[in-house]
Amino acid sequence: MVQEKKLVQNVSGWLRIYDDGSVDRTWTGPPEAKFMAEPVPPHEEFIDGVATRDITVAESNRSVRLYLPEITSADKEKLPVVVHFQGGGFCISEPDWFMYYNMYTRFARAARFICVSPFLRCAPEHRLPAAIEDGFSTLLWLQSVAKGESKELWLEKHADFSRVFLIGDSSGGNVVHEVAALAAIPVHPGFLRSTRSKSELEKPQSPFLTLDMLDNFLALALPVGSTKDHPITCPMGEAAPPLSGLKLPPFLVCLAEMDLIWDTEMEYYEAMKKANHDVELFVSKGMTHSFYLNKIAVDMDPNTAAETEALIARVKEFIEKH
Template sequence: MADATPYEDSTTPSPTVLSQDITLNWKTKATVRLYRPAVIPPKKKLPLIIYLHGGDFVLYSASTVIYHNFCNDIAAAFPAIVISVEYRLAPENRLPAAYFDGLNAVLWAQNQSLGIGGQDPWLEYADFTKTYLLGSSAGANIAYHVALQLLDYDLRPVKIKGLLMNQAFFGGLTRTQSEKNLIEDAYVPLYVNDVLWSLALPTYMNRDHEYCNPISGGSYMGRVKGLPKVYIKGDYGDPLVDRSILLAQYLQSCKVPVYYRFNQGGYHGIELQNTSAAQQLYNDMTWFVNDVYQNLNSQDLSHHHASY
C-alpha cells in the first residue's frame, strides 16, 4: 500500500481541490502527487489525467508551485482525478529515465484499478477507461514517448483515450524557421536550449535522436499510427512552435486524429503567467477530454508553415 501525505492550502479555508503525495517505491523514491476535487457526487466517476510537468528535463518538480497550481486548476476545471508524476531529472538521470518514471506511474495506476496492493480511496472516483496523458514543455515530450511505449502493454482495465501536448519540448540538428527567428527569445533562447539538450540526452547522442526529434526516424516511427487522439497547442511567439507543427503534420500523415491550436504571439509557458491564455488552454483540454471539439481545428495542417 502506498503511503500518502496530505497537503492543505492554508490560504484557502475551503479548498476546491485536495492533494496528497504518494510513495510508489521506497527504494527508487518514486512518487506522485494525487489531486481530486474536494466535492465529488456519490458514484460519480471522473476522467483520470496523468500529468508530466515542464522544466526542460533538468528543472522543477511536481511540487513546484506553478505546476501544483496548474494541477489544482485542471482537477477543478475538467473536473478530473490528476496524477502528477515526480520524474527523475537530468543530468544526474539522463533520458530515458524520465520516460521510465512516466511509464511506471501509468502501470501503478493500472495496479490501482485492479486493487493490487490496495486502492487509494481517492482513486475510487477515477474512470480508468478514460485515462489521458498530459504534458507541458518537456513533460509533453515525456508524455509522447510514454504513450508510444504503452502500445506494448495490455493496460486493461485502463484505457488511454488521448494525449495532450502543450508547447512540447522537441528539437533537432537542423534549425527550424521559428528557432532562427527567435534565437534570442527571453524564455527559450537557442543557446540555453542547446545546453539543456546536452544535459538531457544520453551521452554521445545528438539532437536527431528520437528522444529529441520524433520525426527523424528511429524505432518509434512504425508505431505512431497506434496512438489515440492527440491535442497539440503551440504559440507562434515560442521558438519551439515549428517542432509542434511538424509533429502534428507527421501524426496526421499517419492517420492519427489530431486537434490543435496555434496562437499568434504568445511565448513559452504563457499559461503559467497569463490567466486568459490559461483559461483558453483549460477550455480546450476540457472539450478534448469530454469529446466536444468546439473551436478546435482538426483539418489538414498543410497551411501551417514549419520549415528548416
C-alpha cells in the same frame, strides 16, 4: 584548506553545474519570480476546491503528487484521471513547484479530473530515458490500483480508470509521446532537430525557454553522444520509428504561436496527420512557450489570462470528448 568548487556551467539562471559534479537548481533570475519555482506543501483539506497528497509508489520508490477536486452533487460519475509530466528540458522542475500547483489546481477544478503528477528524475544526474521510465512506471502503478493490487484511497474511491489521459508541457510533452496509453495532450512539446529552425532564430526567447536552455538542457539530458535528432526529442525524424507504425491514442497538440520551437512542433503535428493518427491542434495566439505557467503574466495581462482560460477550456473539451 578546503578548495572552493568552481562553476562549470550556468543555464539561463535555472541550473548551475560545478566541477565536483554537483548541481544547483536554485532560481537566480529576477527575485520577484522566485516563488513560482518553490515547492507547495501538500494539503489534504480542500483549499479553493482542491486537495493535494504526495505518496511514494513502492514498486518504483518514486513520489507522485495527486490533485483531487472537491466532489460535488454535479459529479454524477467517477472522475477521469490525467497523468501530468512536468517540463523543464528534462533537467529542472518538480510537480510541487508553485507554477504547476497553480495551474493544475485550476485544471482539476475546472475540467473535473484527478491529476496524477510523478516526480520525474532529472538530468544530468539521471539522463534519458530515466524520465520516460518514470512516466511508464506511473502508468503501471495506476493499472495496479485499478486492478486492486495496489492501494490509493482517493483513486479507488473517485477515479474512472477507463478514462486515463496523458498531458505534459514542454519536455513533458515528449514524455507523453513516448508513454502514450489511452489519450494524450502534449502542450508546447519540446520536439526539435539538430539544425536551427526559422522560429528558433526569429521568435522571442522567454524565461521559460531560451536558446541556451534548448541547447544545454538537452545536451545534459540525452544519452551521451546523442544529438537533438534522437527519437525522444525528434519523434518525426529519420532516427525515430515511423509514426505510421505506432499504435497511438487520440492526441490534442497544444501550441503557442510565438513559441521558439513552433516550426518543429508543427512539423510533428503534420507528421502525425500524415501518418493518419487521430490528432487535433489548438494554438494560443500571440503567446510564448509555457505562458500559462507564468502567474505574474496571467494575473497582470488580460490577453495571457484569456489565452490560459481558453487552453483550459480546450483541454476540458478534449477530455469530455474522449
